[in-house]
Amino acid sequence: MNIAAFDLNLLRVFDALMRERSVTRAGERVGLSQPAVSAALGRLRAALQDQLFVRRGTEMVPTPRAEALAEPVRAALAQLETALGGDDRFDPAASTRTYTLMGADFFSTLVLPRLFERVRAEAPGVRLRLVDSARGEVDRLLQEDAIDLALERPLSTPSWISSERLFLSPFAVIAARSENVGARPGEAFPLDGFCALPQAIRSIDGSMSGLVDQALAEAGRTREVVLALPHFQSVALAVARGGLIACVPRQFADAVATELGLSVYLPPISVPVPEIKMYWRKRHDRNPAHAWLRARVLDVVADL
DNA sequence: TAGCCAACTTAGAGTCGTCC
DNA sequence: GGACGACTCTAAGTTGGCTA
Numbered sequence: 001m002n003i004a005a006f007d008l009n010l011l012r013v014f015d016a017l018m019r020e021r022s023v024t025r026a027g028e029r030v031g032l033s034q035p036a037v038s039a040a041l042g043r044l045r046a047a048l049q050d051q052l053f054v055r056r057g058t059e060m061v062p063t064p065r066a067e068a069l070a071e072p073v074r075a076a077l078a079q080l081e082t083a084l085g086g087d088d089r090f091d092p093a094a095s096t097r098t099y100t101l102m103g104a105d106f107f108s109t110l111v112l113p114r115l116f117e118r119v120r121a122e123a124p125g126v127r128l129r130l131v132d133s134a135r136g137e138v139d140r141l142l143q144e145d146a147i148d149l150a151l152e153r154p155l156s157t158p159s160w161i162s163s164e165r166l167f168l169s170p171f172a173v174i175a176a177r178s179e180n181v182g183a184r185p186g187e188a189f190p191l192d193g194f195c196a197l198p199q200a201i202r203s204i205d206g207s208m209s210g211l212v213d214q215a216l217a218e219a220g221r222t223r224e225v226v227l228a229l230p231h232f233q234s235v236a237l238a239v240a241r242g243g244l245i246a247c248v249p250r251q252f253a254d255a256v257a258t259e260l261g262l263s264v265y266l267p268p269i270s271v272p273v274p275e276i277k278m279y280w281r282k283r284h285d286r287n288p289a290h291a292w293l294r295a296r297v298l299d300v301v302a303d304l
Numbered sequence: 305t306a307g308c309c310a311a312c313t314t315a316g317a318g319t320c321g322t323c324c
Numbered sequence: 325g326g327a328c329g330a331c332t333c334t335a336a337g338t339t340g341g342c343t344a
Contacts, residue, residue: 023326038327040317060326 011073013040017053018070019144021060071143071160078283090288092123099293101130102141103151104202105231106252111151114300119293132231142281148290149297150279162282164294166301170273171212172253173265176242183265189245191221191268200227200235200246212247215271236260247271251304276301 016026017037027037045052048069053060062070101107108130116128131147138150142161157163173189175181181197182190201210208225216223227244229235232252239246240260253264278297284290 042327043317 010040010044011077013037014044014052014066014069015074015077017041017060018062018066018074021053021062023060075160075283090292092126092292094125095123095289096125096127097289098127098129099149100147101128101149101151102132102138102147103130105132105233106249107151109233110251110255110304111297111300114303115296118296118300122296138279142279145281148280148284148293151297152277152279153274154277155279157279160282161279162285163277163279164298166276166278166297167251167304168273169249169251169276171247171267171271172250173245173247173267174236174239174253174257174262175245175265176240177261177263178242179245179263181245181263181265185263185265187265189265189268194245194268195221195223197245198224198226198243200229200238200244201225202230202232202235202246202248203228204230210247211274212267212271215269219269221269236262 013026017023020026023037023041041053048065050065051063052066053062101112103111112128112130119126119128131141138152138155139158139161141147142150151166153169173194175189175197181193195216201208203210206228208228213223213225227235227238229238232248233256235246235248236252236256237260238244240262247267250264253262256262257264278294280290280294
């Protein structure tokens with residue numbers, strides 16, 4: 001491999017092909033025509049002595065060699081962009097960037113409104129968007145640069161992902177204010193009533209159990225989960241109609257209790273308190289625009 | 305003789321049109 | 325939707341004439 005004779009622009013084409021899996025769309029991404037990308041792919045194949053992408057139907061499927069090159073090439077391109085001056089300064093007041101965060105609806109209620117307020121004050125041109133996604137998608141979305149940050153419980157992540165703890169998220173039990181549960185709001189929910197009353201649970205994948213059930217099992221008890229919903233907001237709305245209780249993050253319960261007419265109780269047993277963490281690509285560690293957003297998120301969650 | 309500049313040459317990468 | 329051939333364009337290198 002003669003690096004002196006290698007056209008580094010071909011790496012941009014390679015990266016676009018990895019992202020798009022299509023010669024036409026890769027061309028649109030890098031500002032070339034489809035034949036030009038096809039020719040560039042030919043030169044890449046000759047230089048690297050590998051097919052790199054094999055056509056399968058309407059998709060260009062990467063070979064193992066291409067898969068192995070994908071991340072190092074992407075990281076190298078990002079370093080080059082930074083080195084050439086694209087990232088060394090960030091002016092919030094002049095920025096028109098759109099940041100994409102991923103997290104549960106919990107964050108759209110608790111974090112995003114305050115974050116937007118904070119961001120807007122410094123950076124009126126910046127736009128924020130929160131996408132909801134199933135756990136397990138974090139790696140892929142970060143790798144594809146589809147999101148800037150993920151807000152999640154602790155995950156097992158590869159070495160190219162950085163993380164920072166945001167806050168602890170203890171559970172609380174919510175019930176309709178009209179419900180007579182045998183305890184006053186702020187007190188521990190009676191264990192027998194907790195196990196007997198039908199419950200709603202927030203569940204992305206439809207499973208009907210979670211950390212609370214594990215804690216109950218260790219105490220030799222069970223509960224009756226009758227409704228699984230993908231969003232905390234819908235769980236709270238179901239509880240507010242009466243006849244159900246639910247365990248939700250304490251901060252979320254406090255935020256919606258007054259508006260929805262809910263009472264908030266302590267759990268009847270000790271449940272492990274989950275951490276909430278922020279995840280991003282390690283290559284953005286020193287990116288000023290990215291670091292600026294992370295600092296704003298930390299500011300906002302400090303109150304939680 | 306050295307330095308500058310314009311004209312010419314060439315290689316490589318692009319687009320367009322077409323085929324499979 | 326990708327590959328290929330024909331043609332075009334551009335940038336870099338080379339050459340030769342002019343000038344100090």
